[in-house]
Amino acid sequence: GAVVSQHPSRVICKSGTSVKIECRSLDFQATTMFWYRQFPKQSLMLMATSNEGSKATYEQGVEKDKFLINHASLTLSTLTVTSAHPEDSSFYICSARVSRRNTEAFFGQGTRLTVV
Amino acid sequence: DQQVKQNSPSLSVQEGRISILNCDYTNSMFDYFLWYKKYPAEGPTFLISISSIKDKNEDGRFTVFLNKSAKHLSLHIVPSQPGDSAVYFCAASGSASKLTFGTGTRLQVTL
Numbered sequence: 001g002a003v004v005s006q007h008p009s010r011v012i013c014k015s016g017t018s019v020k021i022e023c024r025s026l027d028f029q030a031t032t033m034f035w036y037r038q039f040p041k042q043s044l045m046l047m048a049t050s051n052e053g054s055k056a057t058y059e060q061g062v063e064k065d066k067f068l069i070n071h072a073s074l075t076l077s078t079l080t081v082t083s084a085h086p087e088d089s090s091f092y093i094c095s096a097r098v099s100r101r102n103t104e105a106f107f108g109q110g111t112r113l114t115v116v
Numbered sequence: 117d118q119q120v121k122q123n124s125p126s127l128s129v130q131e132g133r134i135s136i137l138n139c140d141y142t143n144s145m146f147d148y149f150l151w152y153k154k155y156p157a158e159g160p161t162f163l164i165s166i167s168s169i170k171d172k173n174e175d176g177r178f179t180v181f182l183n184k185s186a187k188h189l190s191l192h193i194v195p196s197q198p199g200d201s202a203v204y205f206c207a208a209s210g211s212a213s214k215l216t217f218g219t220g221t222r223l224q225v226t227l
Contacts, residue, residue, distance in 0.1 A: 044217040093159045107159030
């Protein structure tokens with residue numbers, strides 16, 4: 001299947017700093033990318049839908065000023081956690097859609113963020 | 117409001133036997149269902165999907181059954197192998213094309 005690369009896989013940062021997570025589709029162009037967050041032993045919660053060249057669509061309850069999403073090209077979307085707090089510590093996962101059919105959604109490896 | 121539910125958080129099955137993972141949903145607008153497999157600290161891997169116009173889809177050892185009237189789907193893995201040990205998520209989507217995930221079932225295949 002298609003390859004989605006997410007970087008970094010693990011990051012530790014201090015409270016108040018910002019962290020950028022990259023999501024790249026390596027062998028296909030992704031017009032739409034999704035960002036998820038997973039708490040321990042819980043489901044993947046959709047945070048936002050990122051469309052190339054336009055503003056991201058955020059799910060209810062997700063602060064768009066805190067979780068900045070940029071989808072500057074058809075192969076790259078970034079999630080920046082601004083002014084991170086310990087409660088932002090979580091596992092963040094991106095996915096990219098090859099086509100409009102959901103079966104073509106492939107996931108990155110995920111990023112474990114720890115804010116200390 | 118959990119629209120997709122996996123009521124069994126864990127399941128243990130002997131190698132060679134059948135694993136049955138269940139998933140229930142509440143939103144009647146969902147028309148596409150998927151199963152993903154996930155290892156710790158990794159992203160989910162797509163396994164198999166089914167459209168609401170079907171009631172069964174098979175791919176090798178994996179078969180997904182959909183019962184629309186009961187709003188229930190299940191994933192059958194047969195024969196189960198130790199490498200199948202992982203967390204399995206069902207997901208559903210409707211016209212918005214967003215995926216709504218269940219809470220996952222941890223499958224342990226024992227020797």
